[in-house]
Amino acid sequence: MSPLLDATIAAVRPADPAVLAEAAAHQDRLTKPRGSLGVLEEVAVRLAGSAGVSPPPMPVPAALAIFAADHGVYVRGVSPWPQEVTGQMVANFLAGGAVANAFAAQMGASVTVVDVGVAGDLPPGDGLLVRKVARGTADLSRGPAMTREQVVAALETGIAVAADLLAAGARCLVAGDMGIANTTASAALICAYCDADPEGATGRGTGIDDETHTHKIDIVREALAVNRSLCEAGPLDTLRAVGGLEHAAIAGFILKAAASRVPVILDGVIAGAAALAAAALAPAAVDHCVAGHRSAEPGHRLALDHLGLRPLVDLELRLGEGTGALLAHPLVCAAVRVMQDVATFDAAGVTDKEA
Numbered sequence: 001m002s003p004l005l006d007a008t009i010a011a012v013r014p015a016d017p018a019v020l021a022e023a024a025a026h027q028d029r030l031t032k033p034r035g036s037l038g039v040l041e042e043v044a045v046r047l048a049g050s051a052g053v054s055p056p057p058m059p060v061p062a063a064l065a066i067f068a069a070d071h072g073v074y075v076r077g078v079s080p081w082p083q084e085v086t087g088q089m090v091a092n093f094l095a096g097g098a099v100a101n102a103f104a105a106q107m108g109a110s111v112t113v114v115d116v117g118v119a120g121d122l123p124p125g126d127g128l129l130v131r132k133v134a135r136g137t138a139d140l141s142r143g144p145a146m147t148r149e150q151v152v153a154a155l156e157t158g159i160a161v162a163a164d165l166l167a168a169g170a171r172c173l174v175a176g177d178m179g180i181a182n183t184t185a186s187a188a189l190i191c192a193y194c195d196a197d198p199e200g201a202t203g204r205g206t207g208i209d210d211e212t213h214t215h216k217i218d219i220v221r222e223a224l225a226v227n228r229s230l231c232e233a234g235p236l237d238t239l240r241a242v243g244g245l246e247h248a249a250i251a252g253f254i255l256k257a258a259a260s261r262v263p264v265i266l267d268g269v270i271a272g273a274a275a276l277a278a279a280a281l282a283p284a285a286v287d288h289c290v291a292g293h294r295s296a297e298p299g300h301r302l303a304l305d306h307l308g309l310r311p312l313v314d315l316e317l318r319l320g321e322g323t324g325a326l327l328a329h330p331l332v333c334a335a336v337r338v339m340q341d342v343a344t345f346d347a348a349g350v351t352d353k354e355a
């Protein structure tokens with residue numbers, strides 16, 4: 001594939017089983033009824049297993065990377081929004097005006113925007129990394145979206161961005177996306193990796209009427225049919241056949257976080273589809289992922305079920321940009337804080353009914 005990608009995949013290790021057991025036992029010694037923190041207990045144990053130490057380190061500071069790219073399938077009329085909105089939103093992110101900026105400011109996360117494949121040229125700006133692999137993908141409903149070189153370059157971009165953020169001190173990575181028509185590619189990826197039917201996996205994205213929704217399902221079906229042999233050839237070929245440049249970059253970003261034993265909080269259906277690709281390339285990568293939220297897109301539920309991840313927040317969000325993942329960050333921090341701060345029954349002199 002590529003030396004960087006191969007090395008990153010090889011470095012992805014599963015959660016440490018001894019640390020998982022130690023963390024679970026520690027949860028049970030804390031001054032609360034066992035299991036009373038529900039899913040938050042699982043999250044803290046998960047982060048301990050991922051980091052290889054219990055209690056796990058506090059996942060701060062968090063760094064959001066928004067990977068932006070365009071999609072050839074746009075020409076098939078699958079999104080109600082003009083394609084130039086991708087580049088315009090990049091400018092909005094750089095100006096601090098998007099929802100992702102508001103949430104990142106609220107959560108104390110940094111924001112990095114990566115042009116991994118926006119169709120138009122973007123004016124340079126503070127916080128923009130221009131890593132254009134192509135000016136958008138090819139139309140996945142007519143053939144492969146990407147060449148092998150392109151998908152590898154996009155994966156490497158995600159790996160490099162994660163590496164730089166980690167080197168700058170980030171201890172939690174958050175994956176975001178921007179790309180008009182990318183819910184179509186996400187649906188196709190989910191069908192290919194989960195063996196799902198386009199009807200159940202294809203949602204309304206930014207908001208389409210019934211007729212366009214039916215058409216979008218047909219487009220996903222066409223994409224899977226025309227790319228069938230590539231989708232059967234392996235996980236990398238599946239990603240290049242029906243994915244987007246931002247999906248590939250997010251997959252690389254997840255792989256690098258996993259290889260570094262740093263948690264990565266997943267966002268909605270785009271990050272979910274990218275996580276399927278990362279997990280297909282390195283199954284243990286899932287051990288280092290936290291599902292930030294469940295989006296309203298039906299395919300997202302299929303992806304999370306396939307990955308075995310339980311979302312922390314379900315607020316019917318359907319935005320992307322990393323917004324749902326950012327909302328979950330304080331919950332992840334609170335879960336870790338419990339492990340670090342809460343007294344044990346012994347230390348606090350509280351009677352444990354199980355002792």
Ligand SMILES: Cc1cc2ncn([C@H]3O[C@H](COP(=O)(O)O)[C@@H](O)[C@H]3O)c2cc1C
Binds near residue numbers: 182
């Ligand atoms: C103004 C605006 C801001 C957004 N921020 C994220 N998305 C989200 O919507 C797009 C995917 O939906 P579809 O597949 O229906 O085109 C992606 O860009 C995604 O990030 C946005 C979309 C719009 C219009």
Ligand SMILES: O=C(O)c1cccnc1
Binds near residue numbers: 204297321
């Ligand atoms: O699930 C998401 O993140 C999503 C849904 C619709 C449009 N954009 C993103």
